Structure formats: C-alpha cells, structure tokens
Amino acid sequence: MPAKLSMQGLYKVFGPAPEEAVELARGGSDKDEIYRRTGSVVAVNNVNLEVAAREIFVVMGLSGSGKSTLVRCINRLIEPTSGQLLIDGQDVLQADEEGLRQLRLNKVSMVFQHFALFPHRTVAENAAYGLKVRGVGAAERRAKAVEALEAVGLGAWADALPANLSGGMQQRVGLARALAVDPEILLMDEPFSALDPLIRRDMQNELLALQERYAATIVFITHDLHEALTLGSRIAIMRDGAFMQVGPPEEIVGAPADDYVANFTKEVDRSRVITLGRIARRDRPLLAPSEEAAAASRKLQDAEVQGLLVADSNGKPLGSVSATALLGADPAAKVEDIMERPALTGERDTPLAAVLEAGALGAPVALLDNQGRIDASVDPGDLLSALAAARAEDQNLRVGGTA
Amino acid sequence: MTDFLSWLSPSHYGRLPFADWVQWLVRDWLVPNFRPAFQAMQWPVDQVLRGLEAALLAIPFPVFTLVLLLLAWRFAGRGVALFTLVAMLFIDAIGVWAETMTTLAMILTAVFFCAIAGIPLGIWSARSDRVAATLRPVLDIMQTIPPFVYLVPIVMLFGVGMVPGVIATIIFALPPIIRLTSLGIRQVSEELVEAAIAFGATQRQILFDVQIPLAMRTIMAGLNQTLMLALSMAVIGALIGAGGLGLTVYTGLGRLDVGRAAVGGVGIVLIAIVLDRITQGLGDPSLRDGTWTFSGSVRRLLGLAPPRMQEKLGT
Numbered sequence: 001m002p003a004k005l006s007m008q009g010l011y012k013v014f015g016p017a018p019e020e021a022v023e024l025a026r027g028g029s030d031k032d033e034i035y036r037r038t039g040s041v042v043a044v045n046n047v048n049l050e051v052a053a054r055e056i057f058v059v060m061g062l063s064g065s066g067k068s069t070l071v072r073c074i075n076r077l078i079e080p081t082s083g084q085l086l087i088d089g090q091d092v093l094q095a096d097e098e099g100l101r102q103l104r105l106n107k108v109s110m111v112f113q114h115f116a117l118f119p120h121r122t123v124a125e126n127a128a129y130g131l132k133v134r135g136v137g138a139a140e141r142r143a144k145a146v147e148a149l150e151a152v153g154l155g156a157w158a159d160a161l162p163a164n165l166s167g168g169m170q171q172r173v174g175l176a177r178a179l180a181v182d183p184e185i186l187l188m189d190e191p192f193s194a195l196d197p198l199i200r201r202d203m204q205n206e207l208l209a210l211q212e213r214y215a216a217t218i219v220f221i222t223h224d225l226h227e228a229l230t231l232g233s234r235i236a237i238m239r240d241g242a243f244m245q246v247g248p249p250e251e252i253v254g255a256p257a258d259d260y261v262a263n264f265t266k267e268v269d270r271s272r273v274i275t276l277g278r279i280a281r282r283d284r285p286l287l288a289p290s291e292e293a294a295a296a297s298r299k300l301q302d303a304e305v306q307g308l309l310v311a312d313s314n315g316k317p318l319g320s321v322s323a324t325a326l327l328g329a330d331p332a333a334k335v336e337d338i339m340e341r342p343a344l345t346g347e348r349d350t351p352l353a354a355v356l357e358a359g360a361l362g363a364p365v366a367l368l369d370n371q372g373r374i375d376a377s378v379d380p381g382d383l384l385s386a387l388a389a390a391r392a393e394d395q396n397l398r399v400g401g402t403a
Numbered sequence: 404m405t406d407f408l409s410w411l412s413p414s415h416y417g418r419l420p421f422a423d424w425v426q427w428l429v430r431d432w433l434v435p436n437f438r439p440a441f442q443a444m445q446w447p448v449d450q451v452l453r454g455l456e457a458a459l460l461a462i463p464f465p466v467f468t469l470v471l472l473l474l475a476w477r478f479a480g481r482g483v484a485l486f487t488l489v490a491m492l493f494i495d496a497i498g499v500w501a502e503t504m505t506t507l508a509m510i511l512t513a514v515f516f517c518a519i520a521g522i523p524l525g526i527w528s529a530r531s532d533r534v535a536a537t538l539r540p541v542l543d544i545m546q547t548i549p550p551f552v553y554l555v556p557i558v559m560l561f562g563v564g565m566v567p568g569v570i571a572t573i574i575f576a577l578p579p580i581i582r583l584t585s586l587g588i589r590q591v592s593e594e595l596v597e598a599a600i601a602f603g604a605t606q607r608q609i610l611f612d613v614q615i616p617l618a619m620r621t622i623m624a625g626l627n628q629t630l631m632l633a634l635s636m637a638v639i640g641a642l643i644g645a646g647g648l649g650l651t652v653y654t655g656l657g658r659l660d661v662g663r664a665a666v667g668g669v670g671i672v673l674i675a676i677v678l679d680r681i682t683q684g685l686g687d688p689s690l691r692d693g694t695w696t697f698s699g700s701v702r703r704l705l706g707l708a709p710p711r712m713q714e715k716l717g718t
C-alpha cells in the first residue's frame with residue numbers, strides 16, 4: 001500500500017543563503033556550523049518519512065528542533081527549500097496555487113498550539129470556517145459544524161464566542177474546526193501543550209476516539225514523551241531539524257538509538273511502555289485437558305517455564321496450570337481437574353504493567369489470533385524478569401543521568 | 404563680526420529662485436497640462452457634496468436632531484445623546500442651523516472620499532512593505548505642510564468654492580485613516596491569518612473574514628481622527644470660498660465682529676464633540692456587546708440586543 005504521506009530528503013532553511021546551507025547540510029555540517037558560515041538556520045534537515053493511512057505519527061523534540069516548521073511544510077504554510085513531499089502519491093511541492101488551495105480545502109486541515117480561533121466569530125462559525133471557505137451554504141455548514149462540535153462535546157456552545165470558553169474548550173473548537181471538513185490528514189502542532197495536565201489527558205483520549213470515528217491520518221507534534229507514547233503508532237524523535245529515530249513507542253523506549261533519545265525516555269516507567277508483544281513467544285508447549293499431571297510436569301520442566309496454557313483441540317485457551325499446582329497434584333490427575341480457568345489473555349500492545357497479577361499468580365498470559373486461538377504466550381517468569389530488567393534500566397539511567 | 408561671517412551665508416552671493424521654480428512648475432506646467440484631469444477629479448466630489456448638502460438642508464430640524472440623537476444614544480450612550488440634543492437646540496437657537504448643515508455636508512463628503520481612498524491604500528500598505536515605505540514620507544509631508552501652503556495651487560487648479568474647499572480638506576484629513584487602517588491590519592495576529600490560510604482561504608477571504616473585522620476598531624479610530632481633522636479645516640476652507648460655519652467665523656474675523664466669529668466657532672466645536680463621541684462609540688467595543696459587525700450595528704440601532712453570552716467559564 002502506498003503511503004498516505006511521504007517525504008524524501010526534505011530541507012527547510014531560513015535565512016539569506018538557503019541553497020548553500022542545504023549543500024553544507026548534505027555535506028554533513030551541523031546546524032551551528034552552517035549558521036556560523038552562512039547566517040542561515042537549517043530548521044528541517046533531510047527528513048524522510050512515510051505515514052500510512054490512519055496512522056498517528058508523532059514528531060517529538062525539544063523547542064526549536066524544527067517540529068513546527070516540519071508540520072507547516074506539509075500544507076506549505078512554509079515553503080520547503082528542497083526535497084520531495086507526496087500526499088496520496090501526488091507531488092505537493094509541484095502544485096500551483098489553486099492545487100495547493102484544493103489540498104488545504106479538501107485533504108489537509110490543522111489544529112494550532114494557541115488555538116487560533118477567530119475571536120469575532122461564534123464557536124459554530126469558527127467550526128464552520130473551513131466549509132465557508134469551501135463555499136458550502138450557510139445552513140449546511142452550520143449543520144456540519146454543530147455535528148463536529150457535538151463530536152467534541154461542545155454542541156451546547158455553538159453560539160458562544162470563543163473568549164467565553166476555557167482553554168480546553170477552545171481547543172475542542174479548534175479540533176471541531178479541523179474535523180468539520182472531514183480531512184484525510186490532520187496536522188496538529190502541539191495542540192495540547194497550552195492545556196493543563198488533567199485536561200490534556202482527557203483530550204488525548206478523546207483524540208484517539210475521534211481518530212477512529214473520522215478515520216483521519218494524523219501528524220501530531222509534541223514535546224511531551226508521555227503524550228507521544230500515548231498517542232503515537234510511530235514516533236519520530238527530532239533534533240536540530242533531523243530525525244534521530246523513528247519507530248513504534250516500545251522501540252523508542254526499549255531500544256533508544258542514542259543518548260539523545262535515551263535522555264528523553266529515561267523518565268518513563270518502562271513497565272507501562274513495554275508491551276506483551278515484545279516478550280511473547282510462540283515456542284511454548286500447550287497442554288491438552290486430558291493429559292496427566294506427570295506428563296505435564298515434564299513438559300513444564302523441559303520448557304523451563306513457570307506455567308503452561310491448556311488449550312482445546314482447536315487451540316483455543318481453556319485455562320492454565322502453574323508449576324506450584326502441578327507439583328502439589330496427584331501425578332495421575334487430569335490437567336483439566338487442576339487447571340485455573342479461564343486463561344489470562346492480553347493483546348500484543350498491552351503494557352506489562354497491566355498484567356502484573358499474572359506474574360504474581362504464576363499464570364501464563366495467552367495472546368490470541370483473530371480466530372481466538374492461542375498465537376503466542378508470555379510466561380510469568382519472562383514477565384517478571386522483563387519487569388525487573390526494565391526497572392533496573394530505569395534506575396541505571398536515572399543514576400547515569402544525574403552523574 | 405556679523406559682517407565678517409556673512410560670507411558664509413548663501414544669500415551673500417545672490418538668491419536661489421526657488422519661488423520662481425515652484426511658480427513655474429505649478430502655473431506654467433501643472434495647470435495648463437493637467438487642469439482637465441483635475442477638473443475631472445472634481446466631478447464626483449461635486450456630486451456627493453451637492454447631494455448631501457441638499458439632503459441635509461431638506462431634512463427638517465426636529466427630524467435631523469432626532470436621528471442624530473438616536474445614533475448618539477445607540478453608539479455612545481445616554482449622556483452623549485442628551486448632549487447632542489442640547490447642542491442641536493443651541494445651534495439652531497443661535498441661528499446657524501443652515502451653515503451647520505453646509506459644514507456637515509462638506510465634512511462628510513471629505514470623510515467619505517478619505518475613507519474610499521484611505522482604507523484601500525491602508526490595506527495595500529499593510530500588505531506590502533514597499534508600499535508602506537513609499538507611503539510613509541508622503542503621509543509625513545501631508546501632515547506637516549501647513550494647509551495654507553497648498554491652498555494656492557488648489558485654487559489655481561480647481562478655482563474657488565465649496566469643492567476646492569472639500570479637496571483641500573481631503574488632502575489634510577487623509578493620513579490618519581491610511582495609517583490606522585494599515586496599523587490595524589498589521590496588528591492582526593499572524594496565527595489567525597495562518598489558520599485562515601491553512602483552511603484554504605484566498606487573499607480576499609483572509610482580508611474580509613479575518614483582517615478587516617479584527618482591524619475594525621483601529622480603522623474606526625482612524626476614521627474618527629480623519630473626521631476631526633476635516634472639521635478643523637472648516638475655517639481654512641472658507642478662505643477659498645467654502646461656505647458654512649467656517650465662513651461665519653471668517654466674516655466675523657474680517658469685520659472684527661467677535662460675536663459673529665464666536666457663533667461660528669461654537670457651532671464647529673459642538674458639532675465636533677457630537678461627531679467625535681459617536682464615531683468613538685462606533686469603534687469602541689466596550690460600549691457594545693461583542694465586536695463590530697454591520698448587522699450588529701443595525702440591530703443596535705433598531706434597539707434589538709445582539710445575542711448575549713452566558714457567564715464566562717473559568718479555565
């Protein structure tokens with residue numbers, strides 16, 4: 001499947017000598033050196049990315065790392081200096097003024113850090129602005145705007161002025177304005193940074209729900225790692241205009257590409273980020289309900305695990321037995337008589353922290369395929385050692401960070 | 404000592420015929436070559452002025468006073484409305500009602516053309532730094548040249564009468580509306596303009612949806628200043644044949660008739676105060692609910708309250 005949005009070798013230089021600066025950047029000079037030699041700032045430095053349809057792609061970096069510039073290159077609020085930018089396979093940088101306007105009208109909409117609501121227009125008029133620009137009639141655009149406002153929980157505020165709303169509500173209006181045009185791509189430049197943490201958490205959850213409903217592809221900018229981990233299907237870490245690492249959240253946290261990324265991630269509680277998918281294995285034996293305890297014990301010892309799953313003939317989970325249960329059981333007893341029901345199950349992206357009880361119970365966790373059969377399993381021993389390793393790593397990094 | 408230093412003064416060696424140059428430029432070049440063009444410029448001013456003056460003089464005193472009172476009440480509050488009533492009664496009582504209407508027609512005509520020329524120029528200079536840089540010295544000159552200086556070429560080009568008076572007034576009163584329109588538009592937050600662009604707005608849509616509405620308060624302040632400057636030209640305009648209250652003052656001056664001059668002066672001052680308060684009210688949202696919109700103003704005028712907001716929510 002072709003990417004919804006892709007960039008190849010994108011550069012943006014602010015200042016007097018853009019071409020020269022790009023040449024230097026291609027030659028490997030860094031941002032400071034280029035600034036010293038040309039007086040130009042390389043804000044986006046050779047960014048390559050592919051965003052799949054319906055993905056939430058998060059770009060994270062410190063202030064000044066070029067995030068806002070990058071996201072504005074996508075709808076050409078800022079004109080890239082060089083590189084290629086495709087949306088649905090169409091070359092955006094070749095588009096003429098009208099083509100660009102069509103893109104903004106129909107495909108790409110945007111949510112801003114400081115909301116950027118029009119203070120002289122009501123909430124509904126704000127939400128309807130994209131439709132007004134498109135030339136949609138007053139009644140239809142009001143209906144769509146109110147629908148979008150209802151989706152963000154502000155249906156009752158349609159005729160208020162933005163100044164009468166709290167910050168969180170204002171950003172919901174910003175979100176409704178962007179969603180009212182049914183965008184395929186939603187650009188969000190630190191949309192929740194100006195909100196206080198509790199409201200930010202709500203907004204993040206709501207965004208996830210809205211993304212399901214509107215089926216948009218989202219490019220989300222943030223400087224908050226927790227936010228990135230909560231929202232991102234993939235995260236890019238940006239520094240001095242360049243991507244340092246791109247990957248799914250657990251990879252960013254579990255295997256930071258360098259110290260810069262590790263520094264970002266060191267404050268994160270890994271047990272909330274590392275997922276079952278990362279430690280699950282497919283090579284664990286399964287028990288049949290009719291097996292005898294003695295045979296089951298042998299399998300357990302051979303596999304060097306602390307518990308085994310019991311499955312029916314179709315591979316669907318029935319329950320599990322732990323090492324302690326097997327040791328205490330009559331060797332001739334049937335597995336089905338001593339097993340715990342039902343089996344614990346989880347998803348590939350369930351964080352370890354969510355199944356801590358499994359480790360405590362000594363019960364394995366089953367990961368199911370889409371027919372409900374056991375696809376892989378996580379042994380309680382693996383679970384505990386992964387947790388321990390994560391904790392230890394957290395400690396080390398914290399110690400290392402302060403040293 | 405002074406004699407000794409006189410060799411440093413250029414006038415010691417003769418005189419530069421600057422006056423002759425200007426005389427030549429205006430009388431022998433500008434007037435013969437461009438008189439028709441200037442005459443043509445006169446036409447629209449003449450039309451508007453005549454129409455307005457005829458209308459104002461045709462409206463009976465009580466009707467006019469009532470309308471002005473209503474405007475004052477809606478846009479500037481009860482106090483100003485009361486003041487307007489008293490001022491109009493006084494103007495009529497001292498016998499200069501007709502002159503006041505003539506002056507008002509001239510002022511409004513001048514302000515009308517200032518707005519028509521000044522607001523687009525202001526918008527243009529807000530959008531282009533080059534235009535702004537070109538316009539700035541021109542506006543500076545317009546604001547510093549004493550109006551008496553350009554009365555002469557105006558008379559040479561346009562003759563004497565009401566219309567030349569209005570044209571002199573336009574030149575004098577134009578700068579603030581240009582400057583403040585430009586300022587107002589440049590002050591509109593970059594982020595809001597960016598948001599409009601991001602949603603696909605055209606330059607025109609950005610201008611009318613975002614920039615002008617948000618600059619309206621400043622533009623109105625410019626209009627107010629332009630109006631006040633126009634009023635201050637009432638007497639000077641009388642020098643070149645404009646009538647109205649200015650003429651009353653001017654004739655009073657010529658005959659050393661203090662009373663007559665005072666009658667004209669008081670008329671000008673009263674009309675200035677009333678117009679100032681009303682136009683300030685137009686541009687000041689604190690006197691209204693919400694921001695300036697045309698329909699909102701009409702609603703206000705008709706006494707229909709615009710939709711009010713519920714109590715403000717905390718963050």
Ligand SMILES: Nc1ncnc2c1ncn2[C@@H]1O[C@H](COP(=O)(O)OP(=O)(O)O)[C@@H](O)[C@H]1O
Nearest residue numbers: 014041043061062063064065066067068069070
């Ligand atoms: N209009 C501009 N002119 C010059 N430099 C700019 C401009 N916009 C951004 N920059 C520079 O580009 C770099 C990236 O800025 P920005 O994209 O705003 O970063 P972020 O959004 O990550 O904080 C910074 O060094 C900033 O100073």
Ligand SMILES: [Mg+2]
Nearest residue numbers: 067068069190
């Ligand atoms: Mg930014």
